[in-house]
Amino acid sequence: MGVVEFEDVFVKYETYTGGVLALRGVTFSLGEKEALVLMGPSGSGKTTILKAILGLVHPLHGLVRVFGMEPKNEKQALEVRRRAGYLTQEGTMIKELTVWENILFYARGRRKSLDEKSVRELAERLNIGRVLDKHPDQLSGGELKRAELLMVLSDSPELLLLDEPTSMLDAENAGTVVEVLNEMKGRIPMIITSHDPRLVELSDRILKIVGGNLIEGNGP
Numbered sequence: 001m002g003v004v005e006f007e008d009v010f011v012k013y014e015t016y017t018g019g020v021l022a023l024r025g026v027t028f029s030l031g032e033k034e035a036l037v038l039m040g041p042s043g044s045g046k047t048t049i050l051k052a053i054l055g056l057v058h059p060l061h062g063l064v065r066v067f068g069m070e071p072k073n074e075k076q077a078l079e080v081r082r083r084a085g086y087l088t089q090e091g092t093m094i095k096e097l098t099v100w101e102n103i104l105f106y107a108r109g110r111r112k113s114l115d116e117k118s119v120r121e122l123a124e125r126l127n128i129g130r131v132l133d134k135h136p137d138q139l140s141g142g143e144l145k146r147a148e149l150l151m152v153l154s155d156s157p158e159l160l161l162l163d164e165p166t167s168m169l170d171a172e173n174a175g176t177v178v179e180v181l182n183e184m185k186g187r188i189p190m191i192i193t194s195h196d197p198r199l200v201e202l203s204d205r206i207l208k209i210v211g212g213n214l215i216e217g218n219g220p
């Protein structure tokens with residue numbers, strides 16, 4: 001059984017003009033130690049797959065299973081969200097708190113503990129040690145991206161869902177992010193949406209999605 005399993009999943013967003021079918025029969029599974037890169041044009045359904053894993057959107061048809069649970073059940077979705085780390089494109093930090101306070105708040109809210117020393121070491125490695133006491137809106141786009149990633153990695157997630165982890169980053173900082181993820185590969189299953197060739201190279205498998213259809217590489 002995979003950590004994540006999709007069976008013939010359809011997801012529809014309701015809109016004033018009738019709705020958008022964002023996933024059209026998506027089937028795949030993610031193995032326990034697997035790193036998967038999800039590629040596809042803008043609007044093809046990549047983020048929707050991550051949201052369906054977390055129970056933030058629910059299938060119109062088909063089955064999503066994560067850690068053996070079904071995120072269409074709200075209680076199970078909360079447990080999936082607690083155990084998975086999700087890096088969003090837009091960021092989730094609270095602007096009234098510093099980056100460090102956000103990291104503590106995030107772990108506490110998820111009833112997780114964190115090893116302060118190793119989080120600070122990872123911050124240095126990601127080249128954001130000096131911004132931990134700043135507020136998120138005082139950071140550059142690239143610093144904020146790395147701070148969000150640090151937060152997501154800080155409380156030992158059992159599954160990583162990373163939406164464009166190297167976008168907004170210069171080559172050097174993107175290189176460090178790839179290095180850090182490469183070290184986690186094989187220990188934490190991960191799904192990364194990206195077209196970054198270095199992340200593609202890191203991955204065990206690539207899934208391509210076009211217009212809500214997986215067109216290559218489905219199945220374990």
Ligand SMILES: Nc1ncnc2c1ncn2[C@@H]1O[C@H](COP(=O)(O)OP(=O)(O)OP(=O)(O)O)[C@@H](O)[C@H]1O
Pocket residue numbers: 013014015020021022040041042043044045046047048049
């Ligand atoms: N909340 C929403 N309401 C209505 N339509 C939505 C909503 N969220 C996404 N969509 C539509 O669903 C489709 C899939 O969107 P999704 O965000 O999954 O694409 P994506 O592949 O992640 O795109 P990008 O690479 O630009 O982030 C798109 O047509 C998008 O416009």
